[in-house]
Amino acid sequence: MLVKEDPSTIQSYLEDSSNTPGGHADKIIIPENIDEASAAFKKAYADKTPVTVSGAGTGQAGGRIPFGGIVISTEKLTKIKKIEKIGEKGYAIVEAGVLIKDLKASCERKRLFYTYDPTEQTAFAGGTIATNASGARSFRYGSTRKYVLELTLILADGEVFHLKRGDVKAKAGTIKFKTGKKDYEIRLPTYKMPPTKNSAGYYAKDDMDLIDLFIGQEGTLGTIAEAKLGLIKMPKEFLTMFVFFKNEEKALKFTRDARKARPAAIEYFDKNTLALLSEKYPNVPKDREAAIFFEDEISTTEDKAVEKWEKIFSRGGISLDDTQVAMSEKTRREFMEKRQFIPERMSEMAKHSGFPKVSTDLAVPENKNEEMLRHYRETLKLAPFLYFIFGHIGDSHMHVNMLPGSKKEYDVARRMQLDFVKKSVSLGGTVSAEHGIGKAKKDFLKLLYGEKGIREMIRVKCALDAKLILGRGNIFDFF
Numbered sequence: 001m002l003v004k005e006d007p008s009t010i011q012s013y014l015e016d017s018s019n020t021p022g023g024h025a026d027k028i029i030i031p032e033n034i035d036e037a038s039a040a041f042k043k044a045y046a047d048k049t050p051v052t053v054s055g056a057g058t059g060q061a062g063g064r065i066p067f068g069g070i071v072i073s074t075e076k077l078t079k080i081k082k083i084e085k086i087g088e089k090g091y092a093i094v095e096a097g098v099l100i101k102d103l104k105a106s107c108e109r110k111r112l113f114y115t116y117d118p119t120e121q122t123a124f125a126g127g128t129i130a131t132n133a134s135g136a137r138s139f140r141y142g143s144t145r146k147y148v149l150e151l152t153l154i155l156a157d158g159e160v161f162h163l164k165r166g167d168v169k170a171k172a173g174t175i176k177f178k179t180g181k182k183d184y185e186i187r188l189p190t191y192k193m194p195p196t197k198n199s200a201g202y203y204a205k206d207d208m209d210l211i212d213l214f215i216g217q218e219g220t221l222g223t224i225a226e227a228k229l230g231l232i233k234m235p236k237e238f239l240t241m242f243v244f245f246k247n248e249e250k251a252l253k254f255t256r257d258a259r260k261a262r263p264a265a266i267e268y269f270d271k272n273t274l275a276l277l278s279e280k281y282p283n284v285p286k287d288r289e290a291a292i293f294f295e296d297e298i299s300t301t302e303d304k305a306v307e308k309w310e311k312i313f314s315r316g317g318i319s320l321d322d323t324q325v326a327m328s329e330k331t332r333r334e335f336m337e338k339r340q341f342i343p344e345r346m347s348e349m350a351k352h353s354g355f356p357k358v359s360t361d362l363a364v365p366e367n368k369n370e371e372m373l374r375h376y377r378e379t380l381k382l383a384p385f386l387y388f389i390f391g392h393i394g395d396s397h398m399h400v401n402m403l404p405g406s407k408k409e410y411d412v413a414r415r416m417q418l419d420f421v422k423k424s425v426s427l428g429g430t431v432s433a434e435h436g437i438g439k440a441k442k443d444f445l446k447l448l449y450g451e452k453g454i455r456e457m458i459r460v461k462c463a464l465d466a467k468l469i470l471g472r473g474n475i476f477d478f479f
């Protein structure tokens with residue numbers, strides 16, 4: 001077990017992608033196996049020392065940033081223990097610190113597919129389960145939760161607890177289970193979760209599976225040490241396309257049509273995002289109002305897949321001149337690079353301006369998607385700063401990214417962000433679809449579930465972590 005106490009090492013654990021300021025910790029503990037991790041938690045629990053669990057630090061909500069106590073990092077839990085093919089499907093057993101890109105590459109060598117496909121591939125498996133991460137392809141495949149079959153957890157007191165989906169189910173809103181050491185009885189929150197992609201607060205349903213409570217809990221209820229993850233048959237190939245539109249209405253109509261064809265991903269880019277892309281990629285037209293990027297599994301031949309989409313284009317009055325198709329691996333990679341370039345470039349611009357990027361992670365029910373987009377447009381007409389709207393339109397989950405250039409503009413951006421959150425809640429949507437609440441969005445969670453919902457979550461937290469040492473300051477405050 002490594003213990004690091006020098007300020008420069010500690011400093012590197014005080015940040016993620018959220019720009020949350022003020023993090024501090026006494027030391028960083030880096031266990032090299034699950035037994036060492038369990039021992040570290042046992043000691044912290046006995047001493048009532050607050051523990052923040054760290055994954056790769058790619059989080060967007062400040063969840064891994066400690067505000068006191070110690071950090072326990074999962075970075076040395078890097079074993080891919082097994083990848084097993086059963087028929088055309090299979091599973092992988094991985095430790096928490098395995099990089100998503102390594103997991104995906106190892107699965108692909110066995111012609112198996114781990115569906116999670118974020119723009120950022122250096123996240124750890126444990127971090128993605130703790131935030132119920134999703135990404136572009138969740139339109140077809142769903143979010144991380146759907147693929148978590150088993151978890152090896154380290155509970156707050158250091159006990160190692162293995163949990164299989166199907167082992168423990170709630171009855172009438174209460175969940176009872178035994179670990180080797182203790183009996184637990186937990187009354188679940190009574191709120192109704194939004195019918196969208198959702199990573200906001202604890203999962204709660206009257207008859208839920210206990211494993212779902214530990215997915216998306218952002219290190220506040222237990223630590224994911226190891227996971228068994230479901231894999232599907234490797235798609236033969238993906239057809240990847242950009243479609244450019246002269247007006248937004250046409251892009252929205254195409255989205256409605258494309259949804260029916262169930263591709264893997266349907267992504268939206270607004271005019272400003274296209275302008276940003278065209279700085280680096282000259283083949284991105286500068287005179288278009290919007291673009292849709294989509295990926296579709298090719299199950300037969302590429303020609304047939306293209307034919308299917310040509311029919312959809314023709315019904316929507318879309319000219320093939322307004323499309324770009326990836327026909328080779330090289331072009332496909334270039335398309336993916338374009339997708340990755342956007343958040344990277346925006347982060348660079350924010351660093352340059354000296355003011356944090358203000359962004360949203362909201363998803364609304366499908367029939368409210370267009371109303372939400374209209375609301376963004378109307379509100380942002382008044383924005384004195386650059387902004388970009390892009391993302392997972394298939395899931396009615398587009399990110400608004402605002403880049404203020406002064407304190408005054410930053411305050412305006414924060415007010416607009418709050419307004420968007422309220423609008424999403426009023427339309428039956430969520431306040432965080434994939435990034436989690438962390439430390440950055442606690443006020444938004446109150447808008448979604450109210451004080452009562454927060455109290456109910458705290459009750460769950462107290463049942464699993466009586467000394468309140470885990471992930472302090474994440475999801476809610478209780479001091």
Ligand SMILES: Cc1cc2nc3c(=O)[nH]c(=O)nc-3n(C[C@H](O)[C@H](O)[C@H](O)COP(=O)(O)OP(=O)(O)OC[C@H]3O[C@@H](n4cnc5c(N)ncnc54)[C@H](O)[C@@H]3O)c2cc1C
Nearest residue numbers: 055056057058059063118124126127128133134135219224
């Ligand atoms: C450029 C960019 C693109 C991104 N794209 C996407 C995207 O498409 N979809 C998406 O969902 N997210 C995306 N993200 C956000 C981020 O990658 C995810 O939130 C990811 O799940 C975080 O994983 P991590 O290992 O970096 O976790 P961290 O940031 O280290 O931690 C996140 C939270 O999980 C907790 N945690 C970490 N590991 C464990 C564990 N083993 N047990 C219990 N709790 C733990 C931490 O305490 C913290 O609260 C993106 C981020 C960036 C920078």
